[in-house]
Amino acid sequence: GSTSSEKEDSDSDSGKGGVKVGLAFDVGGRGDHSFNDSAASGADKAKKDLGAELKELTAKTSDTEADRVQKLTDLADAGYNPIVGVGFAYAGAVNKVSAKYPDTTFGIVDSVVDQKNVDSIVFTEEQGSYLAGVAAALKTKKDHVGFIGGNDNPLIKKFEAGYVQGVKDTDPKIKIDRQYLSRGNDTSGFTSPDKGESAAEGMLDRGADVVYTAAGNSNTGAIEAAAGVKGAWAIGTDSDQYAVPALAKFKHAILSSMLKNVDIGVYDLVKSVKDGKPKTGVSSYALKDKGVALATSGGYLDDIKAKLDAAEKKIVAGEIKVKTTP
Amino acid sequence: MTATMTDVPPPAAPKVKGSGGPRSRSTLTRALLYTFFGLLLLSLVRVITDADQLTSAGQIAASLGLAVPIGLAALAGLWSERAGVINIGLEGMMILGTFGAGWLGWQTSPWLGLLCGVGFGVIGGLIHGLATITFGVDHIVSGVAVNLLALGATQYLAKIFFAGGEAQAKGGNPKQSPSSEALPDFSVAGISDGLSSIEKHHWFFVSDLAGILGGLVTHLSVVTIIAALLVVATWWVLWRTSFGLRLRSCGENPIAAESLGVNVYTYKYAAVAISGGLAGLGGAFLALVTSHIYLEGQTGGRGYIGLAAMIFGNWRPGGLAMGAGLFGFSDALQLRNGGTVVHALLLLLFILLLLLAAWKGYRKAWLQSGLSALTAAAVLVWYLTTDEVPSDFVGATPYFVTLLVLSLSAQRLRMPRANGMRYHKGQGK
Amino acid sequence: MVANRDIDITVHRGTVHALCGENGAGKSTLMKILYGMQKPDEGTITVDGEQVSFATPADAIARGIGMVHQHFMLADNLTVLENTVLGAERLHGIGAKARRRIEEISGAYGLNIRPDAHVEELGVADRQRVEILKVLYRGARTLILDEPTAVLVPQEVDALFDNLRELKSEGLTVIFISHKLGEVLSVADEITVIRRGTTVGTADPRSTTAKQLAELMVGSELPSPETEESTVTDRPMLTVDGLRLTQTDLDGVERVILDDISFTIHQGEVLGIAGVEGNGQSELVEAVMGMRDPGSGRIRLDKDDITHVATRRRREEGIGYIPEDRHRHGLLLEAPLWENRILGHVTERPNSKGGLLDLRAARADTARIVAAYDVRTPGIEVTAASLSGGNQQKLIVGREMSHRPKLLIAAHPTRGVDVGAQAQIWDQIREARREGLAVLLISADLDELIGLSDTLRVMYRGRLVADADPTTITPEELGSAMTGAAAGHLEHVDDSPEDEAR
Amino acid sequence: MKKYTSRFDKERLFLGIAAPLLAIVAALVVTALVILATGKNPGPAFNDMLTYGTASDSQVYILNKATTYYLAGVAVAIGFRMNLFNIGVDGQYRLAAFIAAALGGALTLPGIVSIPLIILCAMAVGALWAAIAGVLKVTRGVSEVISTIMLNSIATAVIAYLLQPGRLGELDRAGTKVSTEPLPSGSQFFVFDTGAAGELWGFIVVSAVVGVLYWFVLGRTRFGFDLRTVGMSESAASASGVGVKKMIATSMILSGAVAGLIGMPTLLNDSHEFSNDFPGGIGFTGIAIALLGRNHPIGIALGAMLWGFLERTTNHLEFQGYDKEILGVIQGVIVLCVVIAYEVVRRYGIKRQQQRVGAELAAQAAGPVKKQEVA
Numbered sequence A: 001g002s003t004s005s006e007k008e009d010s011d012s013d014s015g016k017g018g019v020k021v022g023l024a025f026d027v028g029g030r031g032d033h034s035f036n037d038s039a040a041s042g043a044d045k046a047k048k049d050l051g052a053e054l055k056e057l058t059a060k061t062s063d064t065e066a067d068r069v070q071k072l073t074d075l076a077d078a079g080y081n082p083i084v085g086v087g088f089a090y091a092g093a094v095n096k097v098s099a100k101y102p103d104t105t106f107g108i109v110d111s112v113v114d115q116k117n118v119d120s121i122v123f124t125e126e127q128g129s130y131l132a133g134v135a136a137a138l139k140t141k142k143d144h145v146g147f148i149g150g151n152d153n154p155l156i157k158k159f160e161a162g163y164v165q166g167v168k169d170t171d172p173k174i175k176i177d178r179q180y181l182s183r184g185n186d187t188s189g190f191t192s193p194d195k196g197e198s199a200a201e202g203m204l205d206r207g208a209d210v211v212y213t214a215a216g217n218s219n220t221g222a223i224e225a226a227a228g229v230k231g232a233w234a235i236g237t238d239s240d241q242y243a244v245p246a247l248a249k250f251k252h253a254i255l256s257s258m259l260k261n262v263d264i265g266v267y268d269l270v271k272s273v274k275d276g277k278p279k280t281g282v283s284s285y286a287l288k289d290k291g292v293a294l295a296t297s298g299g300y301l302d303d304i305k306a307k308l309d310a311a312e313k314k315i316v317a318g319e320i321k322v323k324t325t326p
Numbered sequence B: 001m002t003a004t005m006t007d008v009p010p011p012a013a014p015k016v017k018g019s020g021g022p023r024s025r026s027t028l029t030r031a032l033l034y035t036f037f038g039l040l041l042l043s044l045v046r047v048i049t050d051a052d053q054l055t056s057a058g059q060i061a062a063s064l065g066l067a068v069p070i071g072l073a074a075l076a077g078l079w080s081e082r083a084g085v086i087n088i089g090l091e092g093m094m095i096l097g098t099f100g101a102g103w104l105g106w107q108t109s110p111w112l113g114l115l116c117g118v119g120f121g122v123i124g125g126l127i128h129g130l131a132t133i134t135f136g137v138d139h140i141v142s143g144v145a146v147n148l149l150a151l152g153a154t155q156y157l158a159k160i161f162f163a164g165g166e167a168q169a170k171g172g173n174p175k176q177s178p179s180s181e182a183l184p185d186f187s188v189a190g191i192s193d194g195l196s197s198i199e200k201h202h203w204f205f206v207s208d209l210a211g212i213l214g215g216l217v218t219h220l221s222v223v224t225i226i227a228a229l230l231v232v233a234t235w236w237v238l239w240r241t242s243f244g245l246r247l248r249s250c251g252e253n254p255i256a257a258e259s260l261g262v263n264v265y266t267y268k269y270a271a272v273a274i275s276g277g278l279a280g281l282g283g284a285f286l287a288l289v290t291s292h293i294y295l296e297g298q299t300g301g302r303g304y305i306g307l308a309a310m311i312f313g314n315w316r317p318g319g320l321a322m323g324a325g326l327f328g329f330s331d332a333l334q335l336r337n338g339g340t341v342v343h344a345l346l347l348l349l350f351i352l353l354l355l356l357a358a359w360k361g362y363r364k365a366w367l368q369s370g371l372s373a374l375t376a377a378a379v380l381v382w383y384l385t386t387d388e389v390p391s392d393f394v395g396a397t398p399y400f401v402t403l404l405v406l407s408l409s410a411q412r413l414r415m416p417r418a419n420g421m422r423y424h425k426g427q428g429k
Numbered sequence C: 001m002v003a004n005r006d007i008d009i010t011v012h013r014g015t016v017h018a019l020c021g022e023n024g025a026g027k028s029t030l031m032k033i034l035y036g037m038q039k040p041d042e043g044t045i046t047v048d049g050e051q052v053s054f055a056t057p058a059d060a061i062a063r064g065i066g067m068v069h070q071h072f073m074l075a076d077n078l079t080v081l082e083n084t085v086l087g088a089e090r091l092h093g094i095g096a097k098a099r100r101r102i103e104e105i106s107g108a109y110g111l112n113i114r115p116d117a118h119v120e121e122l123g124v125a126d127r128q129r130v131e132i133l134k135v136l137y138r139g140a141r142t143l144i145l146d147e148p149t150a151v152l153v154p155q156e157v158d159a160l161f162d163n164l165r166e167l168k169s170e171g172l173t174v175i176f177i178s179h180k181l182g183e184v185l186s187v188a189d190e191i192t193v194i195r196r197g198t199t200v201g202t203a204d205p206r207s208t209t210a211k212q213l214a215e216l217m218v219g220s221e222l223p224s225p226e227t228e229e230s231t232v233t234d235r236p237m238l239t240v241d242g243l244r245l246t247q248t249d250l251d252g253v254e255r256v257i258l259d260d261i262s263f264t265i266h267q268g269e270v271l272g273i274a275g276v277e278g279n280g281q282s283e284l285v286e287a288v289m290g291m292r293d294p295g296s297g298r299i300r301l302d303k304d305d306i307t308h309v310a311t312r313r314r315r316e317e318g319i320g321y322i323p324e325d326r327h328r329h330g331l332l333l334e335a336p337l338w339e340n341r342i343l344g345h346v347t348e349r350p351n352s353k354g355g356l357l358d359l360r361a362a363r364a365d366t367a368r369i370v371a372a373y374d375v376r377t378p379g380i381e382v383t384a385a386s387l388s389g390g391n392q393q394k395l396i397v398g399r400e401m402s403h404r405p406k407l408l409i410a411a412h413p414t415r416g417v418d419v420g421a422q423a424q425i426w427d428q429i430r431e432a433r434r435e436g437l438a439v440l441l442i443s444a445d446l447d448e449l450i451g452l453s454d455t456l457r458v459m460y461r462g463r464l465v466a467d468a469d470p471t472t473i474t475p476e477e478l479g480s481a482m483t484g485a486a487a488g489h490l491e492h493v494d495d496s497p498e499d500e501a502r
Numbered sequence D: 001m002k003k004y005t006s007r008f009d010k011e012r013l014f015l016g017i018a019a020p021l022l023a024i025v026a027a028l029v030v031t032a033l034v035i036l037a038t039g040k041n042p043g044p045a046f047n048d049m050l051t052y053g054t055a056s057d058s059q060v061y062i063l064n065k066a067t068t069y070y071l072a073g074v075a076v077a078i079g080f081r082m083n084l085f086n087i088g089v090d091g092q093y094r095l096a097a098f099i100a101a102a103l104g105g106a107l108t109l110p111g112i113v114s115i116p117l118i119i120l121c122a123m124a125v126g127a128l129w130a131a132i133a134g135v136l137k138v139t140r141g142v143s144e145v146i147s148t149i150m151l152n153s154i155a156t157a158v159i160a161y162l163l164q165p166g167r168l169g170e171l172d173r174a175g176t177k178v179s180t181e182p183l184p185s186g187s188q189f190f191v192f193d194t195g196a197a198g199e200l201w202g203f204i205v206v207s208a209v210v211g212v213l214y215w216f217v218l219g220r221t222r223f224g225f226d227l228r229t230v231g232m233s234e235s236a237a238s239a240s241g242v243g244v245k246k247m248i249a250t251s252m253i254l255s256g257a258v259a260g261l262i263g264m265p266t267l268l269n270d271s272h273e274f275s276n277d278f279p280g281g282i283g284f285t286g287i288a289i290a291l292l293g294r295n296h297p298i299g300i301a302l303g304a305m306l307w308g309f310l311e312r313t314t315n316h317l318e319f320q321g322y323d324k325e326i327l328g329v330i331q332g333v334i335v336l337c338v339v340i341a342y343e344v345v346r347r348y349g350i351k352r353q354q355q356r357v358g359a360e361l362a363a364q365a366a367g368p369v370k371k372q373e374v375a
């Protein structure tokens, strides 16, 4: 029989001037107040500035590689270019589909795919986390800080590695508690605020007073716990948690957030395609490119700004190499 | 000839059993005794290992928070299975509860959200009832279907209700609702502080007791109190009222109940509806107390764990509360403290296994005794040669503990006789 | 399909009214209609001159009708008190007041009830009394007793009848169903006979003999289990020696279930074991079948020691088994008849060759059994559950006999089976016995036991306490030994009130 | 004789088809209502599902997915046939796939040796993990429902511990994915190349063989008869000479061994490694599929393909602007409808059968009954 693309009335002739951007989100999709949203805002900017047309698909929890391949294929068949797989889960699918559609440019966020027509958009979370570590070390009064990860996957471990290095480089005496809320294929740690809260409370009870938390939706629990203890701080991740309406009550305890600006990567890719010079290879968004950064909302970092800037300079200059595994 | 009439009643089965009378009182004293010794042991382990977190107020409070949804799920299971309907669908009913609570919770008040969660759970229960009671579908099969349906329906509804308009503006998306206000919680201020000062001394037993009591009176959510009351109320209703007697009779022998004029369908429906409501409340607790929002995947298999707690508790309210408590305790322990404190549990395990070996030896069950002693030795070696349980295994503590305790005690469990039986009116002969 | 039609029955206040009929004649169905558990398609019921219609048992109970069912309707895990007050909580609540009322009734009718005992701890006779208590507790004026004597020994039956007479004298009405015509004649004031769903006549117990009654019921003569001449040989087929079986319960308490059991069954011999249910007969059968492993003692089958051999091997070696509970141990209710034919003999021909089933041969042989043993069924693909109890039993007998066993263990082989089928089964046992079959027979029907057996032993509390000669012993004498009132060798005594002798 | 051996064929066939038909119609109606409720037109949606779902590349997708789901369904069904509820299929296959992947990555033998080794290893691991629950059940009386739930979580922990850089895992270049060492290309399973439609996984052959074996062993062998006997009535089985405890443990182990195969199509035909995004949760899908297929080898196959079809087409519905979340609703509704429809039809069948038995008896007992009076 015929394949599905043949059956579709394929309108793959891309619109003349405008680019058609296909976005395949990971589980959560637009509106996750996290990195999917960040990618979406990059695409939105492209829509506004470059007149791009958007098509968004979102993964289900049960999706396998075949489903991700299907999504990308559907987009490619319909003439979308570039097509961005948001999240490392798309790596395999991008690898397969990009080989079949050599004339389309693909983007992959958080992973590296070796194909001629793929732009691998990666971020140096460890660098941002290093700064978070420096901030924590400077802010702790009890020489005791904590780290909470949602799941012990390598990506989250980058956060841990950078953070730990940042703390130790600033003050080796400081004790660091680390805790993962779930492990392996159980990713409930990203959706369990109660577990985040318990873990944070455990650390606070044992004397920690700054907790860095990279646990998706569970961050709120940890932040709430920190807000309940006088003088304790929480550092969030992914988006500026100080600005999240649901956390408004706990603002006073949100020291900062480690931002990962996926939007820049996505926007850059769309722009390059629009300009007719599609980006390919590895595009690493580091501290220096503002790919990662510490949020300053609330102004709680003002007193240590100098030291943070100094650390940032050293990283940018390559004087400090931040590890990616703890 | 004439038959010799004997005055003694004919022999019953040659079965010797404790008389039924003072049974209930003795179980209460026994439970208290067990609790006392358990505490003593825990305290001992704490003193030896210096793992002060074992009985700290924070640990207990966290245990309680983690235990409540599991306990409510278990209680839900109890209601349904006491009426003879196996309820694997608890997970789905909890999911419905989280959704209902999140949905109405952010729009109105958390109290209404709580009610709505219960209501959604009841709907789930009734679907299960329709399939099992009216259509006579196998209970496990129907439960699985309810789980699937609840998951699918809430995902769909969440997409419709949370991913657009005002909800989205307030932080909703296809996987979560906007946040709702908090429900009140209580701390008994004076007592909390007093207890925490005692706890700080780390005295043997006394500090442990203070820690535990402290944990029980600090930041106690109103829903936790409701849940505790529900456990007691369940006991009272099921074992002290005629409604409860009728309901239980449907789980023991529905045909006999029918022959005495009990409308079995009514009681089974009532039971699954209450069951669904309780599971929904468990879900609502997750959505309103532990996180203030509905989140997809929030229940995380707690419905199944609740089922385990119920079986663990021998289909009794007190027992399931203990089961949920144990699960909450070990979960809180690993979440709050990681590998070092869980390591202390190894010593506790060693002592328990040693006691078991001694007991089995006393009973002349040499094989079991030997096996227990051997395991005990292995655990001791593990304890002495390491300082920490690998963090990856720490997360599995509650599952492991449950498995262990069940394999030591499962044979004493007795489920309602007609549990899972497909009943339809007039099938009796 | 019509279970009951044109039923006319009138029961007078203050009498014991007996209802007789073959299996499946529709007695229970009729009673269930009277008790509101089933709805009649047409016809009327009148109570005390008032026409009524019952939608549920609750309606019947409200009219003062109570029923003791053929199969006990008790919840094992609940206490006697709970079982009693269930459904009637409005009368005296479920607490102390109810307990007092139960003790009152128990005292008044000599029922000897312990309200706080769990039902699972009770023996059959006690359960029977609980059932009666349940009815009385509800203040019933009309009692329906469906085969209340099926599992009782003669002494217990007498005690029950005393209870019934007591009730009658209080002005209560009793409807009483039984297959045992002697009982019927001794207790009833009036008798109604049902055949194939309709009333075929009434009889006056004072002027009717059992034979006449039987003819009315079946339309033919009453069969008897008498065996003709003895076929006992001196070749031992089953030898049980010093068998002891214990069971440790969860609290670590060890219970002795069987103690020092020794007996021998020869080729061509039927050994009958009498005993009140629950005295270890089932366990003995299970030990011989290999479903329980004895603590000590030896079991030999035709010289081979099979004490610890697996059940399947024993079956292959030639033990046939008619279990006491056919639904639990004899059949796969949800499976078609031909699969039930394979059950228990899956390793034997014609059911299998090598490791594979031979479905064609098994089907063909099932058809043969169905025809040869007169199993009433439209085909061999119907499930076992859809057959009536008697036909299920015939299928089991046919199956077990088809493998030409050396030893047949027959536990209550004709329980709940109607007179016609009963005679057939007896014939089959007799015929096989003539060809050298050894039979271990366990039955609560003492006539059957005495009639079929060559040797009789009595079991009491896990021991074989007495033996008797089936040619002379009477059911009453046997019954007294079953209650533990007699031991040793039972001699039949003609007129002395002392009927047991050492 | 003919009368006894004829098998109500037509009626059986009718009853067999009635249930799934009833269920599918009910599911279609509910789905249409759900789509209508969101203000969209279900007509084009169904149309799109049909055309898109039957395209050749969709067929390949569906068969590939069904290969995995089929194995999951059979693994669960083996338990069901024994009245065992193996919720642990999930943990069993994940652990099995992981260990087998680690072994496969380390092996440098030719494919003809290493592929069978990998598969056997997976089956052994699955069997072993299931055996824990089986042994606990027969020796300690622990309900398999609970023990397997616990074992699922423990399996997760074991994998999490071992799948780490420095243990059995290695990090990819971007540092975001940890996986076992990839299988050498020789250890990859063959595929059927269907050109534009994509690659059809060769493991479908193994799935088919498993299905045939399942059918044959259960229906045609003594062992299968014993197994089914225990499933239908433990007491009757034990009286008939089946060692019930041994049988329970055996079938748990068998179920686990088949569960061990679930990850193999993905591992050998697709991913060639076990990474932290190896598909999870298929054990639970297997429960639904076994239920859909009534534990019947062909029924399970149809259920597996239906599941694949639904996933394929609802993915595309999202592309067409519908909510992809409709998938969960359809799946739930179908399973619920199917189980209810089967039960309704089953009851009808039993009633029919009883009527026939009753009619038979009535015919035999025919003859007028005269009323009479004695004495």
Ligand SMILES: Nc1ncnc2c1ncn2[C@@H]1O[C@H](COP(=O)(O)OP(=O)(O)OP(=O)(O)O)[C@@H](O)[C@H]1O
Pocket: B429, C001, C022, C023, C024, C025, C386, C387, C388, C389, C390, C391, C416, C417, C418, D353, D354, D355, D357, D358, D361
């Ligand atoms: N509701 C019903 N409608 C029609 N036929 C029925 C119904 N219920 C049972 N039967 C028929 O009754 C028979 C089985 O019933 P049951 O076991 O009660 O018989 P029984 O009276 O105990 O017979 P037996 O004397 O053989 O023990 C079957 O023939 C079955 O088809």
Ligand SMILES: Nc1ncnc2c1ncn2[C@@H]1O[C@H](COP(=O)(O)OP(=O)(O)OP(=O)(O)O)[C@@H](O)[C@H]1O
Pocket: C001, C002, C003, C004, C021, C022, C023, C024, C025, C026, C027, C028, C029, C030, C070, C388, C416
């Ligand atoms: N609603 C019904 N419609 C038609 N037939 C029925 C119905 N209910 C029961 N039957 C059948 O009617 C017959 C009468 O059964 P019943 O149980 O009343 O017999 P019984 O006289 O009590 O026999 P037993 O001596 O075995 O107790 C059985 O075959 C039964 O299956």
Ligand SMILES: [Mg+2]
Pocket: C027, C028, C029, C070, C146
């Ligand atoms: Mg009857």
Ligand SMILES: [Mg+2]
Pocket: C023, C024, C389, C416
């Ligand atoms: Mg009968």
